Amino acid sequence: MSKDTGPYVCGLDAAMDVVGGKWKALILWALHDGGTLRFGQLKRQVPGVSEKMLIQHLRELEADGIVHREVYREVPPRVEYSLTEMGEALNTALGPLGAWAHQYMDQILAAKQRDVA
Amino acid sequence: MSKDTGPYVCGLDAAMDVVGGKWKALILWALHDGGTLRFGQLKRQVPGVSEKMLIQHLRELEADGIVHREVYREVPPRVEYSLTEMGEALNTALGPLGAWAHQYMDQILAAKQRDVA
DNA sequence: CCGTATCCCATTTGATACTG
DNA sequence: CAGTATCAAATGGGATACGG
Numbered sequence: 001m002s003k004d005t006g007p008y009v010c011g012l013d014a015a016m017d018v019v020g021g022k023w024k025a026l027i028l029w030a031l032h033d034g035g036t037l038r039f040g041q042l043k044r045q046v047p048g049v050s051e052k053m054l055i056q057h058l059r060e061l062e063a064d065g066i067v068h069r070e071v072y073r074e075v076p077p078r079v080e081y082s083l084t085e086m087g088e089a090l091n092t093a094l095g096p097l098g099a100w101a102h103q104y105m106d107q108i109l110a111a112k113q114r115d116v117a
Numbered sequence: 118m119s120k121d122t123g124p125y126v127c128g129l130d131a132a133m134d135v136v137g138g139k140w141k142a143l144i145l146w147a148l149h150d151g152g153t154l155r156f157g158q159l160k161r162q163v164p165g166v167s168e169k170m171l172i173q174h175l176r177e178l179e180a181d182g183i184v185h186r187e188v189y190r191e192v193p194p195r196v197e198y199s200l201t202e203m204g205e206a207l208n209t210a211l212g213p214l215g216a217w218a219h220q221y222m223d224q225i226l227a228a229k230q231r232d233v234a
Numbered sequence: 235c236c237g238t239a240t241c242c243c244a245t246t247t248g249a250t251a252c253t254g
Numbered sequence: 255c256a257g258t259a260t261c262a263a264a265t266g267g268g269a270t271a272c273g274g
Contacts (some may be wrong), residue, residue, distance in 0.1 A: 113221060
């Protein structure tokens with residue numbers, strides 16, 4: 001991930017580097033507000049993601065200090081994912097962006113529609 | 118760009134789809150607050166970008182209704198880029214994300230540093 | 235000055251099968 | 255349940271050269 005750790009020009013590209021995987025926004029969204037989810041639950045909350053991509057993104061988010069991974073050594077195995085404080089703050093910071101997209105959703109969809117045609 | 122226009126699960130992934138190119142955040146940042154820049158100026162404001170990527174991202178942002186492109190038919194040719202209302206709103210919505218990254222920059226850099234090692 | 239056109243490589247993502 | 259491993263496909267991005 002994360003290309004060459006080149007010095008970030010502004011905070012924004014650092015943030016994009018952290019949150020810029022195909023499913024990461026969805027993962028953060030699924031874990032919002034103190035939610036704690038198991039691997040399987042998370043998979044169901046992020047429709048279409050493969051196990052490979054889910055675990056890969058989770059590992060990256062964990063390495064970046066965004067998600068916390070708690071392993072319970074039981075049978076059957078149980079692993080729970082939640083947001084760290086830094087992750088919660090990120091989610092909060094993402095709020096206005098989600099609101100923006102919601103507000104302009106019609107235009108976004110129209111634009112995407114046009115470029116398939 | 119923009120994969121298959123699959124229905125967005127939440128606003129966030131629509132937003133990420135719009136702003137998710139390698140240099141797009143930087144381009145938006147360069148055009149913030151009513152700024153109007155020519156192609157060459159923009160290129161200087163986004164260090165390291167190639168002309169190919171700059172024009173490609175600009176075209177995508179234009180198609181998405183984020184930037185406005187104004188062509189002046191003169192010699193030498195002049196083209197000016199600015200943000201649309203939707204683009205200004207996006208930039209505003211990106212503010213908290215930039216602030217988040219700024220706040221946690223040390224940890225972000227430390228994480229990126231670790232995974233090159 | 236403001237782009238376009240190719241070619242090519244790297245990274246990302248997806249499909250499928252398998253395991254403790 | 256919660257992952258790994260392997261391979262193939264798609265996408266994104268950079269280098270270079272050229273054009274109006």
